[in-house]
Amino acid sequence: MTKREEQKEKRRQDILRAGLKLFACKGYEATKINDIAEEAGMSLGLLYHYFESIEILHEELINIALAGRTGQYFPQYDNPINYFLKSASHIFDVIKSDHDYAQYFVLIKHAQSNQNLPIHIKEKLKQNDIIVKSIITIEEGQRQGIIRKGNPMALAMTFWLSIEAYVEMIALNPDIPYPETNWFVDILRASNNYEK
Template identity: 45%
Template structure:
């Protein structure tokens, strides 16, 4: 990559990081484009060279977050608990090694409550609901095998994924917090009576 292209990409990342920090701390409505430019240590003109508006910048952050939400359960041939353990380990590793990823969880949660988002972004955000739904057959398989506790599979899925969401959000707000062991969250699902 040419030095100029590399500099442009670094500036773009700095804008995204600065905007994410402000959206998390101040909220979307209270964050002004001038705040983002100041946090990124650049002029508003230069910022507008990268993003046409605060809305476009916010939408780009949501798109990035939605890409991260797309979990592939192609490895669902594994033991069901191992599928959930691997997912929790991946997310906790990402959150503990990249502080921005924890902040993405906060942004994505907040974005789900905005009425003004374009339809395509609302559709992307519904991936979180699909993740819960995609987990149900894996939980049911684990229940049949006796490794996942009895109970409503959808409720168990909600408990698992919302625990991960809550942990990531807490770490975003308190970055010095140690990341829990993935097994602690997996134990929500685990049948301990076998």
Template identity: 45%
Template structure:
């Protein structure tokens, strides 16, 4: 990769990071392009060279967030509890090592409440929101195997995913906070009853 191309990629990443920080602190409506340019230490003209508008910049962040939330739960021979454990470990590792990851959780949650999004973005967010629904069959399988506690599978999925969402949001606002132990979150699902 050429030095010029690398510099362009670094500038683009800086713009995205600056915008992400501002969008979660000030909100989409209160964030101005001038704010983003100032935070990225560049002119508005240079920023517009990378993104045509604040909307396009926001859309790119949503696309990145949706891409990171794509998870496939079609593991035929794996333990459902092991899949949830690995997923939580991966997410907590990502949050611990990359401060932007926690902020993406906040951005994605806030985006769910914006009416002004394009239909394309609304569709992407709907797909990302299906994570709970996609995990229900895996919970049911785990219940049948005795790994996951009995109870309403959808309610268990909500408890699991919302705890991760809440943890990520808290860490985004308080970056010095350590991630909880994965086992604590897994205990929401794990069947601890003794036979």
């Protein structure tokens, strides 16, 4: 890669990082393209050289976030509890080493609740819905007696939304203490105390 190509890639990454920070903190609807240019430390004209619109930048960030989910939220596992433990551990381990990951997590959360996004983006998000993909694993764990009884969708939502809320707090305040991943898994774990 030539020096010029390196400089172009650095600028592109600066724009992506600025967009990610603002979309995660302010939300897509409240973020303006001028805000991103200012955060990236460049002119609006230069930003447009890299991304033709705020919509294209937003979609690029969603694609990056979704690509990061492959294999990470869906690890190989010995049993259903192990799947949720590995998933939670992975998320918090990655956030500890790369704070941007927390912001990507928040970006996806906001995008999933945004009804104004184009259909093709909504479809991508739907295909990568970790709550829906977890239902089968919860049902498997319930059959094995290692995941508590209850509505599998509600249990999946309780687990993942608890993690999402905590990750969002970390994204907004990196200094808060990290949780033990077992705390999240205990939401799902079958126990004589819970089953009465």
